[in-house]
Amino acid sequence: MxxxxxxxxxxxxxxxxxxxxxxxxxxxxxxxxxxxxxxxxxxxxxxxxxxxxxxxxxxxxxxxxxxxxxxxxxxxxxxxxxxxxxxxxxxxxxxxxxxxxxxxxxxxxxxxxxxxxxxxxxxxxxxxxxxxxxxxxxxxxxxxxxxxxxxxxxxxxxxxxxxxxxxxAGGPVVNAEVHEVGARSRKLFADYLADARAAWSPGVEVTPAWVREVSGCSRGLSSRLARALADEVRA
Structure with missing residues (x-):
């Protein structure tokens, strides 16, 4: 060699x-x-x-x-x-x-x-x-x-x-696996985003607090989810 x-x-x-x-x-x-x-x-x-x-x-x-x-x-x-x-x-x-x-x-x-x-x-x-x-x-x-x-x-x-x-940070943002500490099951970023997307309707302001309420995600993840959904809505 x-x-x-x-x-x-x-x-x-x-x-x-x-x-x-x-x-x-x-x-x-x-x-x-x-x-x-x-x-x-x-x-x-x-x-x-x-x-x-x-x-x-x-x-x-x-x-x-x-x-x-x-x-x-x-x-x-x-x-x-x-x-x-x-x-x-x-x-x-x-x-x-x-x-x-x-x-x-x-x-x-x-x-x-x-x-x-x-x-x-x-x-x-x-x-x-x-x-x-x-x-x-x-x-x-x-x-x-x-x-x-x-x-x-x-x-x-x-x-x-x-x-x-x-x-x-372990993978692409949309496919990142997010550990909700203590939870028995693992939920993907895309899953939370899909829940928030399904709950959104025209006229609803996308905020981290609203995202947490409709998706059940953590406080640390809600900001990124809100940004991602807001970008989709604006697009």
């Missing part, structure tokens, strides 16, 4: 490997691995941050109570009460974000209230004492938890969108 034949064989092998690496299922698997790593690191930071705040909240609730008195012991219950509610909300958002289901206003209010309560109870005595160093020390963990709690939901949503974008 001469040099040209070796290069041709190497090129063919590289093309085959690249085709497999670019396959939507392979890309989705890689993103799922990243999602697990992100979840593990964020959850570790959140749990450690809440564990750090537990002692401060207990001291805030116990006040001048004697050690091992009823009030002193009951004070240890306050922080887990708030933290468990927060963790329950974050765990639920982990699932809703994965399947791109929007939560109600009360979910966000409850999350912010628990985070604000944790922050106030951690820093109250430091603010009263006007100890700037203590305020900074006791502010960092609750604020990190707050930032992580807000960021992790958006990160999951974007990772899901990355799966959809990678799937769409």
């Amino acid at each position: 001469n040099r040209a034949q070796e290069l041709a064989r190497s090129a063919a092998e590289a093309a085959e490997v690249r085709a497999h690496l670019a396959h939507p299922d392979v890309v989705a698997l890689g993103i799922e691995r990243v999602r697990r790593q992100v979840d593990w690191m964020c959850w570790s930071g959140i749990v450690l941050g809440l564990a750090f705040t537990m002692t401060n909240v207990q001291q805030f609730a116990a006040g001048s109570a004697a050690a091992w008195s009823l009030r002193w012991v009951a004070a240890w219950v306050l922080d887990p009460t708030v933290s468990l509610v927060l963790l329950a909300i974050l765990r639920a958002e982990q699932v809703t974000a994965r399947y791109r289901v929007a939560t109600g206003a009360w979910v966000r209010r409850a999350k912010w209230f628990t985070l604000a309560a944790t922050y106030v109870m951690n820093t109250w005595e430091s603010f009263v004492a006007r100890d700037v160093a203590a305020v900074v020390l006791h502010s960092v963990p609750p604020l990190v938890v707050f930032a992580a709690a807000e960021a992790i939901t958006d990160l999951r949503d974007k990772l899901t969108e990355a799966v959809i974008a990678a799937s769409a």
